[in-house]
Amino acid sequence: ECIWTDWIDVTYPDGSDRNGGDYETFENIWKKYPSWECAKVENISCRAQKFPSYPIADLGQKVECNVNVGLICNNKDQQIGGIIPMPVCLNYEISVCCTPNRPECLPTPSTTSTTTSTASPTTSSVSPPISTTTPTTPPVETPS
Numbered sequence: 001e002c003i004w005t006d007w008i009d010v011t012y013p014d015g016s017d018r019n020g021g022d023y024e025t026f027e028n029i030w031k032k033y034p035s036w037e038c039a040k041v042e043n044i045s046c047r048a049q050k051f052p053s054y055p056i057a058d059l060g061q062k063v064e065c066n067v068n069v070g071l072i073c074n075n076k077d078q079q080i081g082g083i084i085p086m087p088v089c090l091n092y093e094i095s096v097c098c099t100p101n102r103p104e105c106l107p108t109p110s111t112t113s114t115t116t117s118t119a120s121p122t123t124s125s126v127s128p129p130i131s132t133t134t135p136t137t138p139p140v141e142t143p144s
Helices: 026-032
Strands: 021-025 040-048 064-066 070-074 092-099
Touching: 021 026, 021 092, 026 070, 040 064, 040 070, 070 092
Parallel strands: none
Antiparallel strands: 021 070, 040 092, 064 070
8 A cells, every 4th residue: 555755845946947947756856865765656646836736737837747757847848828927847846655665565575485384294296286376366476
């Protein structure tokens, strides 16, 4: 189950730099907060810091907001005449729904697989393999 973070705002757009913008990327968040834990971003919400109640689609800005990178807004992509009169990025903030870096929340890597020993140690190698899957359960990653 993923947990929503508070609103994160690690960069501020420089209105005088045409090649700048607002980059609330996971890379930038990790640079600023090395202890930030997010094993997997499940969902993302992006908003303009000055206009938190507006859906970003209504702000008239070209912004990328997704679970792969975070938020990217390039000044050069903006048109004159959005919610602000200047063709620069607003300052955005993001909130992400993270799978925490806790062992119980992550798929178990094969290196830490648990081996269950059977009650009878006299099982010979010629006996047929015992099926561990039952048709009634949904597919689950079984430890190898």
